[in-house]
Amino acid sequence: MMMKFISPVSVDVPVSRLGQPSLTQWSAVLERRLPNLTGPRALSVSLSSPASASIGVYTLQLRVEAHLNVKTHSLGQITLLCNPWCQTDSVFLQSEDLRTEYVRSDIGLLFKGSPGNMVSRPWSFDQFEKGILDICMKLLQLSPQHQTDMRKDLQNRSDPVYIGRVISAMVNSNDDKGVLMGNWSGDYSGGVNPSQWSGSADILKKWAESQFRPVKYGQCWVFAAVMCTVMRALGIPTRVITNFNSAHDTDGNMVIEEYYNEMGKKLSMSKDSIWNFHVWVESWMKRPDLGQGYEGWQVLDATPQEKSAGMFRCGPAAVKAIYQQKVEAQYDVPFVYAEVNADVRTIIIKDKKVLSTSIDKKRVGALIATKRPGSMLMQDITSEYKTEKAQVKGKVTSKGIEVSLQLLKAPVVGENISFNVIITNNMAAPKLLKKHVNAQNKEYNRNPTGTFWEAHDDVKIAPNESKSPAVEDYMVNLAVVIEDVESQERVLASEEFNIRSPTLSIQNEFSVVINTPQVATVTFTNLFNVAVSGELTVSGSGLLEEKAQMTITIQPQETMKRPVNFTPKMAGAKMLSASLVLTNPATVLHGFKTINVQAPA
DSSP, rough: OOOEEESSSSSEEEEESSOOOOSOEEEEEEEEEEOOOOOOEEEEEEOOOTOOOOOEEEEEEEEEEETTTEEEEEEEEEOOOOOOOOOOOOOOOSOOOIIIIEEEEEEEEEEEEETTEEEEEEEEEOOOOOHHHHHHHHHHSHHHHHHHOOOOOHHTOOHHHHHHHHHHHHHSSSSSSOOOOEOOOOOOOTSGGGGGOBBHHHHHHHHTTTTSSOEEEOHHHHHHHHHHHHHHHOOOOEEEEEEEEEOOSSSSEEEEEEETTTTSSSEEOOOOOEEEEEEEEEEEEEOOGGTTTTOOEEEEEOOOEETTTHHHHHHEEEEHHHHHOTTSSSTTTTHHHHHOHHHHHEEETTTTTTEEEEEEESSSOEEEEEEETTTTEEEEHHHHHHOOOOOOOOOOOOSSEEEEEESSOOTTTTEEEEEEEEEEEESSSEEEEEEEEEEEEOOTTSSOOOOEEEEEEEEEEEOEEEEEEEEEESSSSEEEEEEETTTTTTTEEEEEEEOBBBOOEEESOOOOEEOOEEEEEEEEEOSSSSOHHHHEEEEEETOOOSEEEEEEEETTOEEEEEEEEEEOSEEEEEEEEEEEEETTTTTEEEEEEEEEOOOOO
16 A cells, blocks of 8 residues: 655655654554444554655545555645644744744734834734635745746755745745735825735735736735745744834945935935835744854845845845854845945035035944734844844034934824934034924835925034924924034934824723624724724634724714624634724724633633
8 A cells, every 4th residue: 555645746655554654754654444344444544744845735645556456546635834843844943932923823013113113013914814825835836936847846845945035036026926016106096005904815815816916015014924924824933024224225335325415405316225114024944055053033025125046035044144244145145234234324415515424333223123922012133133233313423513313202193293403512612503404205115205394593502512402393304404604514413203193992802702702892083183084994813704894984083982793713812903094184094902812611
């Protein structure tokens, strides 16, 4: 009797009557005969695959040889995944708590905004939703590697490094029949605003239902969240990472140049840029291709930024190699190293002449964050990438003048933004200075657009004195240039920050039991000075079979309370998330509640 696994790569497995399953090769062991007095006899056979087996969908056949007759029976299909519980698997993870967080957990948080005003976004990874694993297998099947050389692709699927590179390319649609189309234009007609997505299942199912045409649209956090879903579904421990003040170094010189005019307006003169935040994933795996010491977390980035070996993908780049500055290590370590370590050279110009320059070595990679295992809090992992934590703010100094910007509180939509410009005269003589403050709109991943607010005035400052004149306005991106009237010396300080949107609040009953009807309440107080209207959507994997949607209008200062009925179908930690898409002002508000669903007593 022989078991046969059929795919383009076939495996014959003789059934043994004795012995233990093999750890190094395919094996089938007859465990026992199941008694059946009235019908056909039944056998219990234990099948084992080696840790080096390729993941994928296998067709299982049973071949029985008796006397001179050979009969073959089809037993169906099995899907083989990576196994982080197996010590000999390349993705083995020692801690059960970490396996629970990075493989089993289907809820999480994504971090956006800026280091001083961080925004946490709930996300439902949905890797256990019906049909998602099949879609992930289809993603591998549609990859250029599989379409070009099926046999080679299947043989390489035993290597998580290879799998990660394939998926990094397939989550974006730039080179292939990938899942997501990126859009940073602000015009999302014909698709979905990336801020409106709250889970991966909607995206992956939409891709499959449209005959694998790219889903519109994604930005970095959406690409990363979908990739996290696919990797976890395949059994590879994965977490989502946010790098605040992320450098995009196009020429590889490890320096990002920023240009300002003498009035503090930032100029679009550089191909390089600093994204206020950028999101990628880390996956846990061994790296035998790099030698000893580089196992563990590996950076993988599905956002289409630069090509790697001819395709828009990035990684896996060993975090240990990034920390050790081993830029020669595969794959794409120099690019990721620059994202967290590049220097920023600030240049003030007037009439094409350079007035002053300064170097900031701490701004890029100011904070690298992920969700803390077992909680809905942020974990700072900057020290895993860098030998010294970056400082978010710092003084810019000349021979006699220091200047810095200081936000007085985290900016919120609908409220004034308060900040101080702190100027210090370190000289023994008084100085007459000119202060130029400039504010510009800015997308998180590009240089600012036109100025929408500015202020210019004179400042008299005594010897060894500090001044901090307060300013309030609706601002997003600020820069201040201090000009010494006598020497014409100029010093610049800048601060880029996000304006936090209000959040939705969700309350639920204290005790939540599986298969028992429950009620949650979504609450929002309209702090805008105008009435707002939009669509409220509430979802929760394992809690709601279908999303709850309703159109609402809320008057200024009015508090909205909407009940949501749900019946949990799965025990464990689940997440109820809500989003409110407003049309005026055009913004998306979010809220979430972690719910611990208990089994019946």
